[in-house]
Amino acid sequence: MTMRKASLIQGNRACTEGALAAGVRFYAGYPITPSTEIAEIMSEELPKLGGKFVQMEDEIAGMACILGAALTGKKVLTASSGPGISLKQEAIGYAAMAEIPCVIVNVQRLGPSTGGPTSSAQGDIMQARWGTHGDHPIIALCPSSVYECFTLTVTAVNFAEKFRTPVYVLLDEIVGHMRENVELPTYEEIKIIDRKKPTCAPKEYKPYKIDESMIPAMADFGTGYKWHVTGLFHDETGFPTGKTDVIDSQLNRLMTKFSKYEDEILLWEENQLEDAEILLVAYGSTARSALDAIETLRNEGIKVGLFRPITIWPFPEKVLRGKLEKLKHIIVPEMNYGQLMLEVERVCKDKVSVSGLFKVNGLPITPDEIIAKVREVL
Amino acid sequence: MRPDLHHLFRIDKLPHIWCPGCGHGIITRTIGEAIAESDLDLEQTVIVSGIGCSSRASGYMNFDTLHTLHGRALAFATGVKLSNPQLNVFVLTGDGDATAIGGNHFIHAARRNINLNVILFNNNIYGMTGGQYSPLTPTGKMATTSPYGNIENNFDIPALAIASGASYVARGTAFHDKLLVDCIKEGIKNKGFSLIEAMSMCPTSYGRRNKMGTPADMLNDLKTSAVNINVAKKLTPEKLEGKFLIGTLHHKPYREFTEEYDKLIDRLRKEDI
Ligand SMILES: Cc1ncc(C[n+]2csc(CCOP(=O)(O)OP(=O)(O)O)c2C)c(N)n1
Ligand code: SF4
Ligand SMILES: [Mg+2]
Numbered sequence: 001m002t003m004r005k006a007s008l009i010q011g012n013r014a015c016t017e018g019a020l021a022a023g024v025r026f027y028a029g030y031p032i033t034p035s036t037e038i039a040e041i042m043s044e045e046l047p048k049l050g051g052k053f054v055q056m057e058d059e060i061a062g063m064a065c066i067l068g069a070a071l072t073g074k075k076v077l078t079a080s081s082g083p084g085i086s087l088k089q090e091a092i093g094y095a096a097m098a099e100i101p102c103v104i105v106n107v108q109r110l111g112p113s114t115g116g117p118t119s120s121a122q123g124d125i126m127q128a129r130w131g132t133h134g135d136h137p138i139i140a141l142c143p144s145s146v147y148e149c150f151t152l153t154v155t156a157v158n159f160a161e162k163f164r165t166p167v168y169v170l171l172d173e174i175v176g177h178m179r180e181n182v183e184l185p186t187y188e189e190i191k192i193i194d195r196k197k198p199t200c201a202p203k204e205y206k207p208y209k210i211d212e213s214m215i216p217a218m219a220d221f222g223t224g225y226k227w228h229v230t231g232l233f234h235d236e237t238g239f240p241t242g243k244t245d246v247i248d249s250q251l252n253r254l255m256t257k258f259s260k261y262e263d264e265i266l267l268w269e270e271n272q273l274e275d276a277e278i279l280l281v282a283y284g285s286t287a288r289s290a291l292d293a294i295e296t297l298r299n300e301g302i303k304v305g306l307f308r309p310i311t312i313w314p315f316p317e318k319v320l321r322g323k324l325e326k327l328k329h330i331i332v333p334e335m336n337y338g339q340l341m342l343e344v345e346r347v348c349k350d351k352v353s354v355s356g357l358f359k360v361n362g363l364p365i366t367p368d369e370i371i372a373k374v375r376e377v378l
Numbered sequence: 379m380r381p382d383l384h385h386l387f388r389i390d391k392l393p394h395i396w397c398p399g400c401g402h403g404i405i406t407r408t409i410g411e412a413i414a415e416s417d418l419d420l421e422q423t424v425i426v427s428g429i430g431c432s433s434r435a436s437g438y439m440n441f442d443t444l445h446t447l448h449g450r451a452l453a454f455a456t457g458v459k460l461s462n463p464q465l466n467v468f469v470l471t472g473d474g475d476a477t478a479i480g481g482n483h484f485i486h487a488a489r490r491n492i493n494l495n496v497i498l499f500n501n502n503i504y505g506m507t508g509g510q511y512s513p514l515t516p517t518g519k520m521a522t523t524s525p526y527g528n529i530e531n532n533f534d535i536p537a538l539a540i541a542s543g544a545s546y547v548a549r550g551t552a553f554h555d556k557l558l559v560d561c562i563k564e565g566i567k568n569k570g571f572s573l574i575e576a577m578s579m580c581p582t583s584y585g586r587r588n589k590m591g592t593p594a595d596m597l598n599d600l601k602t603s604a605v606n607i608n609v610a611k612k613l614t615p616e617k618l619e620g621k622f623l624i625g626t627l628h629h630k631p632y633r634e635f636t637e638e639y640d641k642l643i644d645r646l647r648k649e650d651i
Contacts, residue, residue, distance in 0.1 A: 025461075026457070026460075026461050028456075028457060047639070047642050047643050047646050048646050048650070050643055052460050052461055052639060054456065054460055056453065056456070056486070057482050057483060057486040058482060060450065060453065061450070061453035061456070061482070061483055061486070062453075064446065064447065064450040064453035064454045064457065065453050065454065065456050065457035065460075066457055067454060067457060068426070068444070068453070068454035068455060068456065068457025068458040068459075068461070069457035069458065069460065069461035070457075071442075071444065071457075071458060072457075072458055072461045072462040072465070073462075074461045076457075090447055091447060091450065094446070094447055221424050221442040221444075221458060221462070221465065222421065222422050222424065222442065222462055222464065222465050223421070224421040225442070226421070226440055226441055226442055226443075227442060227443075228436070228437055228443045228444075228445065229443070229444045229445065230437070230445040231445070231446070231447060232445070239391065239437065240437070
């Protein structure tokens with residue numbers, strides 16, 4: 001697998017290749033457009049690698065099934081879209097609570113409900129953050145090219161393993177179905193992270209006891225550690241507790257467990273931001289239109305730049321706040337009614353005014369529409 | 379408890395949360411006995427449960443234990459077993475957990491004939507949430523959500539399991555505990571989906587509301603309502619009116635899911651050479 005030639009491949013395929021390269025060996029899910037190619041490719045590739053694929057009876061089962069597999073030590077992934085992602089929410093909360101590494105690929109389609117199966121959207125930004133009940137940590141990454149579908153799925157698997165958390169890869173239908181001629185990294189070129197395993201004797205093992213890393217070591221089922229996993233509030237031994245001070249400190253740790261890793265987790269890209277007066281904050285396929293618009297506007301001497309959050313959750317708020325000095329206005333184009341704009345506003349509005357450009361009809365936001373919006377605010 | 383079973387339980391987690399007179403403790407003990415008598419590698423044994431009073435049993439058992447979500451134990455267990463078929467996987471579930479919210483997973487796990495040992499604690503009620511009717515609450519019985527008597531029909535769990543593809547199906551009760559141990563042991567031996575319906579009792583949320591007397595009276599009801607399948611063969615339909623069968627009700631081994639998957643992996647490896 002050393003030599004990889006450039007080839008014309010789809011975002012969903014690149015995502016699957018990334019998963020396999022990162023070491024994913026278990027997939028469970030239920031077919032749904034526009035994510036189905038991921039299941040299909042997995043069903044073909046996994047058994048060849050000694051891995052397992054299973055088409056479950058619904059998305060709830062798909063999510064639960066990968067968590068069971070993750071507990072035996074496998075790297076796991078499931079993919080779905082809109083209605084299916086909604087069904088998975090309870091088990092995603094379980095993964096956050098019990099700290100089980102897993103990756104959920106959401107190829108976003110137009111919602112709510114059955115909505116538009118083959119239409120693109122970016123309407124699940126807030127669902128990714130708050131879709132399951134209760135306060136919980138989450139990481140969500142958002143590729144905007146076929147190449148990134150590969151690299152960010154590798155990163156997602158690594159983050160899941162390192163931080164013992166569910167991680168979303170948020171594609172939109174356009175990115176998932178888009179074909180680009182790409183040369184994917186070789187296996188030698190990518191960095192792989194495995195979860196930390198306990199080194200103590202089984203008798204001493206406390207599955208939720210942390211060291212300075214904040215992330216507890218995780219034993220594989222079947223290796224003699226005999227530990228208990230539950231979605232109930234538990235203490236560091238893993239057993240349920242009703243003690244409010246323990247609940248308090250456990251949830252506190254959960255909510256802050258990535259904080260010291262922000263430098264590693266927060267990913268973003270900038271384009272012509274240094275002298276920009278107007279900033280576009282765009283992600284996924286919309287960022288591609290934004291880049292196009294910037295080129296046209298710059299040729300006219302209009303100082304426009306791009307900030308593209310790649311890590312959507314946690315939102316790179318400190319990074320963005322550090323870029324506001326010369327800005328006169330921020331525009332957030334997105335294929336929803338302002339889900340990320342709310343976040344940008346929260347972070348920036350005391351220094352710079354923010355407006356949105358929304359389109360929620362299944363069609364992409366075009367460069368011309370962005371150009372028109374920029375002219376409007378000039 | 380038999381001292382030779384102590385190592386199978388987390389004695390330090392006792393006392394348990396169950397009410398005095400609850401049948402779930404007896405059934406949990408029979409699972410321990412069956413494991414003790416089955417020569418299983420205890421470090422290679424995983425207990426998965428859903429949510430409910432019955433599903434709390436996993437926390438008292440000294441294995442890798444996975445207390446999951448309401449209804450989803452079989453879906454989690456499918457992931458555990460498929461990803462590592464060496465593991466002996468038990469699923470402890472309630473009548474509500476397995477046949478209401480988890481009904482879909484129940485029929486599909488049985489259809490795959492995946493090698494899981496499922497012990498379904500049937501107390502005919504949602505015990506944990508205070509006594510709402512379940513798909514196993516008999517027609518006419520009182521529950522907090524059937525205050526005028528239940529007008530719905532019940533599942534026949536063994537029939538459901540057999541029709542869905544389970545290769546071993548049996549029933550025991552909290553009274554017939556020796557038989558229950560034997561059934562669980564047979565289930566362990568069966569390489570496929572084994573469903574053991576364990577008739578339990580919930581004096582707190584079901585017995586009291588239906589004026590079924592003391593826990594001892596409820597246990598006696600289990601004794602008198604159950605007929606061993608071998609005895610039943612000689613009885614007339616009139617004699618069997620209002621009774622339920624216990625013992626091994628179905629045993630037909632056939633292709634098991636995780637073995638078929640491993641065969642597929644082997645086949646692809648050979649084709650690759
Ligand atoms: C998704 C979801 N819905 C509802 C509940 C509430 N709930 C917890 S246990 C239970 C019923 C359990 O009944 P059963 O499975 O028969 O177990 P028992 O308590 O009777 O042993 C219900 C409805 C829940 N925990 N999760
Ligand atoms: S409520 Fe019923 S099922 Fe639950 S512990 Fe009490 S007696 Fe047992
Ligand atoms: Mg019940």
